[in-house]
Amino acid sequence: MDLSYSDEEKAFRAEVRAFLEEKLPKEMSDKIRKGEELGKEGQERWHAILNKQGWLAPNWPKKFGGAEWDAVQRHIFEEEAAAAYAPRIVPFGLSMLAPVLQKFGSQEQNDYWLPRILSGEDWWCQGYSEPGAGSDLASLKTMAVREGDHYIVNGQKTWTTLGQHANMIFCLVRTDKDVKQQEGISFLLIDMDTPGVEVRPIILLDGTHEVNEVWFTDVKVPVENLVGEENKGWTYAKYLLTHERTNIAGVGFSQAGLTAVKRIARAEMSGGKPLMENPHFAARVARVEIDLMAMSTTNLRIVSKAASGAAPGVESSMLKVKGTIIRQEINDLARRAAGAYAMPFASEAIEGSNLALPDPLNAGPVAAQYFNNRKLSIFGGSNEIQRQIIAKTTMGGGA
Amino acid sequence: MNFDLTEERQMLQDSLRRFLRDKYDTATRNKILESDTGFSSDIWNGLAELGVIGALFTEDQGGFGGVGFDIAVVFEELGRAGVVEPFLDTAVLGGGLIADLGNDDQKAHVEEIIGGTLQMAFAHGEPNSRYDLNRVSTTAKVDGDNIILNGRKAVVVNAENADMLVVSARESGDGGDEDGISLFLVPSNTKGVTLQGYALLAGGRAAEITLDDVSVPSSARLGEAGKAFKAIEARVAAANVAICAETLGAMETATRLTREYLMTRKQFGKPIGTFQALAHRMSDLLIEMEQARSAVIVAAGHLDAAYKSRESHVSAAKNLLGRAGRLVAEDSIQMHGGIAMTQEYELAHIAKRIIMSDHRFGDTDHHLERYIAIAAA
Numbered sequence: 001m002d003l004s005y006s007d008e009e010k011a012f013r014a015e016v017r018a019f020l021e022e023k024l025p026k027e028m029s030d031k032i033r034k035g036e037e038l039g040k041e042g043q044e045r046w047h048a049i050l051n052k053q054g055w056l057a058p059n060w061p062k063k064f065g066g067a068e069w070d071a072v073q074r075h076i077f078e079e080e081a082a083a084a085y086a087p088r089i090v091p092f093g094l095s096m097l098a099p100v101l102q103k104f105g106s107q108e109q110n111d112y113w114l115p116r117i118l119s120g121e122d123w124w125c126q127g128y129s130e131p132g133a134g135s136d137l138a139s140l141k142t143m144a145v146r147e148g149d150h151y152i153v154n155g156q157k158t159w160t161t162l163g164q165h166a167n168m169i170f171c172l173v174r175t176d177k178d179v180k181q182q183e184g185i186s187f188l189l190i191d192m193d194t195p196g197v198e199v200r201p202i203i204l205l206d207g208t209h210e211v212n213e214v215w216f217t218d219v220k221v222p223v224e225n226l227v228g229e230e231n232k233g234w235t236y237a238k239y240l241l242t243h244e245r246t247n248i249a250g251v252g253f254s255q256a257g258l259t260a261v262k263r264i265a266r267a268e269m270s271g272g273k274p275l276m277e278n279p280h281f282a283a284r285v286a287r288v289e290i291d292l293m294a295m296s297t298t299n300l301r302i303v304s305k306a307a308s309g310a311a312p313g314v315e316s317s318m319l320k321v322k323g324t325i326i327r328q329e330i331n332d333l334a335r336r337a338a339g340a341y342a343m344p345f346a347s348e349a350i351e352g353s354n355l356a357l358p359d360p361l362n363a364g365p366v367a368a369q370y371f372n373n374r375k376l377s378i379f380g381g382s383n384e385i386q387r388q389i390i391a392k393t394t395m396g397g398g399a
Numbered sequence: 400m401n402f403d404l405t406e407e408r409q410m411l412q413d414s415l416r417r418f419l420r421d422k423y424d425t426a427t428r429n430k431i432l433e434s435d436t437g438f439s440s441d442i443w444n445g446l447a448e449l450g451v452i453g454a455l456f457t458e459d460q461g462g463f464g465g466v467g468f469d470i471a472v473v474f475e476e477l478g479r480a481g482v483v484e485p486f487l488d489t490a491v492l493g494g495g496l497i498a499d500l501g502n503d504d505q506k507a508h509v510e511e512i513i514g515g516t517l518q519m520a521f522a523h524g525e526p527n528s529r530y531d532l533n534r535v536s537t538t539a540k541v542d543g544d545n546i547i548l549n550g551r552k553a554v555v556v557n558a559e560n561a562d563m564l565v566v567s568a569r570e571s572g573d574g575g576d577e578d579g580i581s582l583f584l585v586p587s588n589t590k591g592v593t594l595q596g597y598a599l600l601a602g603g604r605a606a607e608i609t610l611d612d613v614s615v616p617s618s619a620r621l622g623e624a625g626k627a628f629k630a631i632e633a634r635v636a637a638a639n640v641a642i643c644a645e646t647l648g649a650m651e652t653a654t655r656l657t658r659e660y661l662m663t664r665k666q667f668g669k670p671i672g673t674f675q676a677l678a679h680r681m682s683d684l685l686i687e688m689e690q691a692r693s694a695v696i697v698a699a700g701h702l703d704a705a706y707k708s709r710e711s712h713v714s715a716a717k718n719l720l721g722r723a724g725r726l727v728a729e730d731s732i733q734m735h736g737g738i739a740m741t742q743e744y745e746l747a748h749i750a751k752r753i754i755m756s757d758h759r760f761g762d763t764d765h766h767l768e769r770y771i772a773i774a775a776a
Contacts (some may be wrong), residue, residue, distance in 0.1 A: 204742060272534065278764075280764050336764070339758065340553060348561050372751070384676050389675075
């Protein structure tokens, strides 16, 4: 057991820090610090900067153009990126679809799609959930019927994150409805420009347009776009969900969030002193900081054991539950810290004015973030589903 | 003891509930939320005609209610429907302070408020005051027959709609001195008053107010010079009873929607409410609802009690509602899943009302500390 970083790891940290100092545009980190959206162009620009450095796909094997970092390297990058207010990567192509293609896709599919993911030529989104198939994902109803060289797809997906920017969607579709639910699902890549695909926005409770409904009406998809074998999609879906949870603990997000909480609480005055000096508030911060310290170590312990970079089933579920509880608690502290200044709809509303603003406002729309991040314990398999996985795995069918 | 509403309050509750059920559905409210004013005059006038504002004032003040239980009945119904119109700011705070402190000339405004024709805002909080009522650094300097106001007021709810502002300012002392704080009745179009308005996350609008050499006649002062603090505390206590009751009403809607959803939404072939993990959580919410209801009743019943008793019970309620409200809002969203995250769905607005109520006049922590301090005093 040795908790200190090796010389190589220290050198890697220095390299990451120097890279971020040099290459992360200030207007980008300012936006992230204020909790603002980067938008499609901003995201693509950041991806291009990382890609040029060879760091866009830290999990991918080198032979596919990835960085092939180990768990400690990824952890170091996460920490440094969070501290520098670097944007996050958009995960749908890079860390969700790509591992599935690399494991189950054909040579042709890998040769064609992977370089386009790195170059940013394609923006992928995920077609999993449906209005009637949320936690019970296997009950999905979107149908794909084979007709010659094509599948004809009909149905509806929902909660499609950033689908408004995407030109491609990977979907779970039903190709056989006469067998057990899980055995009739296939994994299909669909071009969003195909006639019959329609994207409709869903506005979330914080006023943001982040997710969408995607409708399919007689959409023709070439059979080459089937990944792996027909009716084996559930296996691929589960594999993808584990990879979706590669960074499910969200340590970097939490570290950045905690820094923001402290910044707000040092600027916000209570009883004539900074709120951060209020013992009651300081105790709340300390508790979550202790939880985060332990959880980030749990994350390292678990992830460094797994060669793929993805935590195995039950540990992955544990990290998801604890990680999201901590992130949501930090969001709650941020809104508490801001006091009455948590009430405005968005910071931009006031930032446009000439008024000299108090510091808490520079924290960004903390209450909007608090509400938006209620999604963390819902999506990617709700925390109830994760607890069920933990219980089933550790206590068997009796749980 | 008797926990039933009086006949009059029962009638008020029934008519208010019916009015809001008919006239304030989610689609209507979403239109109001998106409007430039964040406010519906039709709803305001309709509720004023129904006597909702009159119920918030005593008979002496020109109303027909005005005690804690009247405030609680009205605001519970407003909360149940997720009403965003500023009854708290215009009536309980603005109107209440005039009624408590004003001379006969000033009190004439109360009639206009009850009639629904005058809008008010309470410009008290400042960028560095957080929830401390005594931290007033806006200054008031006597200049002959006039008073000159200078300073900055933060997150003043309903400021843009308000015809008049009740502005707190310091005539003597400094920092957190309770002595030396006065209140002034300032028409919002007075020279030197600048508003920077913005929408609020849970509906309605607020503004940052800059007071730059604002000159008002000394007759604009409400009550005695430098002696307004006790009246501010008392009115904020009433406001907190209103906020707690409103939050309770919103929690009732949240739990009703969640219970209905658990009984109808099916996953894995059965209603999700049949899963014990969710059923037990729902039971906990219902238990907390009853705790919240009791805390509101106790606080409302002590609004006219002696200082220590009043403040202690009000802080207890605000602390408990803050905790129970957060649990209800977060668990209601969680048990619904994604649908509760969408603006269109009623729960989204209701959850925002519940959570953001913790940010007015002291949050859970502030009132816990206050509760301890009052007990020790």
